[in-house]
Amino acid sequence: MLSHPRLPRRRFLSAAAGTALAAGVGRAAFAQDYPSRNVHITVPTGEGGGADRDARTFTKVWADHMKTNFEFDYYPGAAGQVGYEFYMQQEPNAYNLLFSNIGPEVIMLTLQNVGIDIGKDLVYIKKTSTEPMAVWVGPSSPFKSLEALVDEAKKRTVTVSVSRLPHPASIGMLALGEATGATFNLVPFGGGNPSAMAAITGEVDCCALPLANPISLGDQAIVLGVFADRNPAPDEANGAPAVNDAMGTKLPPLTSSRAWGIHKAAIDKYPERIEILKTTMQETLDDPAYAEAVKASGLPTAFIDVGNQEAAMAEAEATRELAIRYKDLLTGG
Template identity: 65%
Template structure:
């Protein structure tokens, strides 16, 4: 896998806590399995499965999709081809995906938070449920605000105090994003000015924080975890920090600042054309069965851990759960539309 490494040294605390974090994940996933022994659709698949990723190669979606596919191949007798279509906050990838033949041989690997917000706000003409169905959720993680190792800010309170004197610049991977909502809502509640600077991907966003081109970064928390000593997490947009040893024991944003912001998370999920979902239910069932088997496979936990992602973020969810995550994000986008669009 082609992946940019920003630091070769690992933070001991961040790595040690991963060792036992995957316990129970396979058992949790097994509840979503279809009936044991269900046969794959006759003759399906008889060629490669195309995986469309609406961000760049080497980013978080690529990392997570490849970790999944490395085990998925043990449960679905085929090979996987990856295509990357970044641009316009994911719109380019989704439009390309919709141009593909809806035959269940093409899937989209979605980052539900930013991409569902994008679909809601950018007038793409692509509607969740009507055009795309998310059939399997794999991972979920909260958003975090963090700084580079040489930043003068060592706590969230210090960052906010600086924001009372001048506008704060915040690197984000794309403007339609749960992390963007978190920072804009934080600024609105505290009366400080937040200037979002989109960098078009997690790696570039991280580098901007590390080199102090900006005051801080706001991204899914895994991005900071894999950076080890190159990042210092100041706060997590969640009700609870479930990975304290991997995140410098960072507080939640609400606990640190007394705010009342919503929990902001994003889930990875596999999506399929609605037309394929309706026309080829047996193929979709075969895909979902093998996805569920992958999530229940202990080897998947090891694959996730091998990428540096805490297994505690593995979050198996069936179609109903994945679509509920998408709908919750749509409602969040509507709630914060004015902040995200500047209207």
């Protein structure tokens, strides 16, 4: 796999030098110098999670358009609240960005009374991808269809591993239970990876997560249903039906979009920097290399969903309304 031993050695040195330069703290005063140093990205979930994967996939291509490097910080605490609060404390200078997952995070902000107002304090400026929530089981599960799972959940309480309670996937399962008379016991494992592990090893009956998660697990996961009008990636998600089609329910579509968030103060203070950010983000999304990178990370390109600030903010508002609607189901003691 290695073509020539000298290559990595040289790269080692150049990358080390790059890191050294990156640490330089000279500050540029002029907008045309932007970006004059590394852009710092806050991820409000853990390393190795879906957000990490998607942020890295994006920045891999974005680096060519932005002409800068990116640094990542992960704050997975309290369902993302920690990450949001720390992001808000950072300097609003357009060098600090938040890579957000609108669905779960807006629900968290709504339910946990964090005091961060989307629109007034923080703005989502570009939507990069959207994926629906999915319910799936491990390869050795006895449930082969959503109907079978729901039937069982009418007889006994079926356990569902979820990332956390304030999450569109959790809303989906609770709403499904409400609509069909089935009982689902949501067990928050605190992240996509541990939730998936619990379903695969049979600790719980099924798992509800964004669709990218079971897709990236290949034949370790069998998708039973998708909380959307249709399955956007039938080939990758073993042709699973839409939940509403399979069960005759009328649940709202439960999706989540990745989006870049930034301080409102930075938008007001550095409009020209925000323009550069938006333009280069759009160039990245239009770049065929980005679709390639998404495919390489194991995800269907159908998830790429370009949206401008208005679209991203509209989704945030819709999610907020959804969270208020299902508030009682998610915060019960």
